[in-house]
Amino acid sequence: MYFESFAAFLQMGTHGPFVWSAYGISALLIATNMWLAYRRQRLVLNEIRRLARRDQGSL
Amino acid sequence: MSFTATMQRELLLAWRRPAEIINPLFFFVMVVALFPLGVSPRPELLATLAPGVVWVAALLAVLLSVDGLFRADHDSGALEQLLTAPQSLYVPVLAKLAAHWMLTGLPLVVMAPLLGYMLHLPEQAIGVLFIAVLLGTPTLVAIGAIGAALTVSLRSGGILLSLLVLPLYVPVLVFGAGVVSYAAKGLPVSGVLALLGAMMLASFTLAPAAVAAGLRISSGN
Amino acid sequence: MNPLRKQRLLIIVGVLAGLGIAVGLVLYSLSQNINLFYTPQQIVSGEAPEGAQMRVGGLVVDGSVRRDKDGLGVLFDLTDGVGTFTVRYEGILPDLFREGQGIVANGTLVRQDYFEAEEVLAKHDELYMPPEVQQALEKAGHPGAKPEQAEKDGY
Amino acid sequence: MMVWKTLTRWYHQLGSPRYFYRFSEVLLPWLWPIALLTTAVGLVWGLAFAPEDYQQGNSYRIIFIHVPAAGGALLGYVAMGVAGLVNLxxxxxxxxxxxxxxxxxxxxxxxxxxxxxxxxxKPTWGTYWVWDARLTSMLIMLFLYLGVMALINAIPDPRQAGRAAGLLSVVGVINVVIVKYSVEWWQSLHQGSTIKLTGGSTMPAEMLTPLLISMLGIYLLFAVSVLWRARAELLWRERKSAWVKELV
Structure with missing residues (x-):
């Protein structure tokens, strides 16, 4: 590690708040996006299955 | 349909319904008039705001007028007829854009110097304002028409149209308003005016093709 | 030629002509200073109009920064190796503001050698280096790669 | 010739929804862990192990997310423009x-x-935001992305929506050029590019390596996200076709 201690790593000299807020916001946005993208295909698959079952039931 | 025939038809239609020419002009003048009332009537403040105010108002006036550019043709089925014809759509669309600019853009161009004067714009900037609006409004019409073509079949196209088109209007606004304030400060303007001219030429040559594609998409063939 | 073909040809010629002229106009406008950005050289040679709002950029001359005894006023010289002029600014300077650093200032040219800044921003170059490397370079007699950089950036 | 044939075959196969679905089915279980791992390695390396910068100190560590994100946004828009053109x-x-x-x-x-x-x-230039060419054109790029999404949402017929969004993407590609060259054309406050395709990059290897790794990571995450969304969209569009019915 480049930093001498974990505290120094969190502090980043005087720039800790800038660096960590930038990474925090980015991580939040990316994670939300990935989760939504993943969930969408699961939801679609479930919906199609439901429609298929309903069609079978009505036959 | 040839260029001149489309042009004549458009001008004749507009002649029968003059409100469509006058309303954008009214809108333009009223929006500009709101600023001295809303901000402050101080001449030096108004003079610095003037380029931006006139341009934003012109931009919105064109945006509103362009929304209905193809709607009547779409609803009456004239568009469908045009789309099935063997000729390319480029020429009739170009004629339509040119006619629309003459009907709604040109009055704004004529009115702009007067509004600049009312906002205490320095005299040496008023001529440049006229040229800038003259070069800039055709670009606004051409880009706006692409958005209008894409949203023609939608009932509530207005807000969506502005979402699609306003980002693309930004360069015209930046350079159009910029060149007027340069002129007010006595700085050289030929470079920016050349850029506005380039945008006008590029958008007017390319936009008809994009508009034609957009109309085909919107009518579903 | 049948009329349909003829029309298509006319369209293509028209589009090419329009785009050609547009490219010419863009090239012309790029040769002009269209963003009111002036280098010290241009200011010293009198290209920049006095009394107008503009942006200037250059390197802060080593040893030229002098602060007012009272208040936040700062005077410093800006150079690009050819011309030099003085900038006055009142306010808090950015962290990266230091002698030898490139800056961009917004403000008014009062006289041909005196600029009143309303805003001073540190222009960072695209050069990154660990501090040890920079120190080693300085010891070896290269003060970073800045002079070249300055030339490249047009300062 | 062989290469061209392989490429066109791929183009046609991936153009077929069914083949694309199968292909992504095989690819994704591998791709998403790799993408996540690459991003994590790049960012942790950049945050904790890369040396600080001689001028900016530690604030420069933000570039390990900033540069990949900006690059990905530009690349994504170009991809959208190409897809729009192909579709037109x-x-x-x-x-x-x-x-x-x-x-x-x-x-x-x-x-x-x-x-x-x-x-x-803020710590580097001394301001959060300037209205200069690079920053403004990037903001316009965000608006254009949102415009494309709004257009897709507004048109009920999915095929028509896709084609309309494609045309808008093609028109908006002009902005990519402005973003890319704004720094050179209008002496923007923003610095020039650090990573150059031709010639040397102005960054030593111990900083450049983590930057390139995070870039690769973010691009891979982009690919995973696109594949997931494309699969969902394909399934829904083709829900009445035989291959989807077979699948469920």
């Missing part, structure tokens, strides 16, 4: 699906580039 010429269904799949993460990356840039700008 050949009316390829997959191209429409791709445009819809690219736009959301592209918008997210554009937003991240703007936000992290603003946070970095």
């Amino acid at each position: 010429v050949w009316r390829m269904k997959m191209a429409e699906v791709m445009i819809k799949a690219i736009a959301p993460f592209g918008a997210v990356l554009a937003a991240i580039a703007l936000i992290t840039g603003a946070i970095w700008g």
Whole structure:
């Protein structure tokens, strides 16, 4: 590690708040996006299955 | 349909319904008039705001007028007829854009110097304002028409149209308003005016093709 | 030629002509200073109009920064190796503001050698280096790669 | 010749929804862990192990997310423009699906580039935001992404929506050129590019390596996100076709 201690790593000299807020916001946005993208295909698959079952039931 | 025939038809239609020419002009003048009332009537403040105010108002006036550019043709089925014809759509669309600019853009161009004067714009900037609006409004019409073509079949196209088109209007606004304030400060303007001219030429040559594609998409063939 | 073909040809010629002229106009406008950005050289040679709002950029001359005894006023010289002029600014300077650093200032040219800044921003170059490397370079007699950089950036 | 044949075969196979679905089914279980791992390695390396910068100190560490995000947003828009063009010429269904799949993460990356840039700008330039060419054109790129998404949402027929969004993407590609060259054309406050395709990069290896790794990571995450969204869209569009019915 480049930093001498974990505290120094969190502090980043005087720039800790800038660096960590930038990474925090980015991580939040990316994670939300990935989760939504993943969930969408699961939801679609479930919906199609439901429609298929309903069609079978009505036959 | 040839260029001149489309042009004549458009001008004749507009002649029968003059409100469509006058309303954008009214809108333009009223929006500009709101600023001295809303901000402050101080001449030096108004003079610095003037380029931006006139341009934003012109931009919105064109945006509103362009929304209905193809709607009547779409609803009456004239568009469908045009789309099935063997000729390319480029020429009739170009004629339509040119006619629309003459009907709604040109009055704004004529009115702009007067509004600049009312906002205490320095005299040496008023001529440049006229040229800038003259070069800039055709670009606004051409880009706006692409958005209008894409949203023609939608009932509530207005807000969506502005979402699609306003980002693309930004360069015209930046350079159009910029060149007027340069002129007010006595700085050289030929470079920016050349850029506005380039945008006008590029958008007017390319936009008809994009508009034609957009109309085909919107009518579903 | 049948009329349909003829029309298509006319369209293509028209589009090419329009785009050609547009490219010419863009090239012309790029040769002009269209963003009111002036280098010290241009200011010293009198290209920049006095009394107008503009942006200037250059390197802060080593040893030229002098602060007012009272208040936040700062005077410093800006150079690009050819011309030099003085900038006055009142306010808090950015962290990266230091002698030898490139800056961009917004403000008014009062006289041909005196600029009143309303805003001073540190222009960072695209050069990154660990501090040890920079120190080693300085010891070896290269003060970073800045002079070249300055030339490249047009300062 | 062989290469060309392979390429055109791929183009046609991936253009077929069924083949694309199968292909992504095989690819994704591998791709998403690799993408996540690469991003994590790049960012942790950049945050904790890369040396600090001689001028900016530690605030420069923001570039390890800022540069990949900005690059991804630009690349995503170009991809959308290409897909739009392909769709205008050949009316390829997959191209429409791709445009819809690219736009959301592209918008997210554009937003991240703007936000992290603003946070970095405060300690470095001395301001969060300047209305200069690079920053403004990037903001326009975010608006264009949102415009594409709004257009897709507004048009009820999915094929028509996809084609309309494609045309808008093609028109908006002009902005990519402005973003890319704004720094050179209008002496923007923003510095020039650090990573150059030709010639040397102005960054030593111990900083450049983690930057390139995070870039690869973010691009891979982009690919995963696009594949997931494209699969969802494909399934829904083709829900009445035989291959989907077979699948469920």
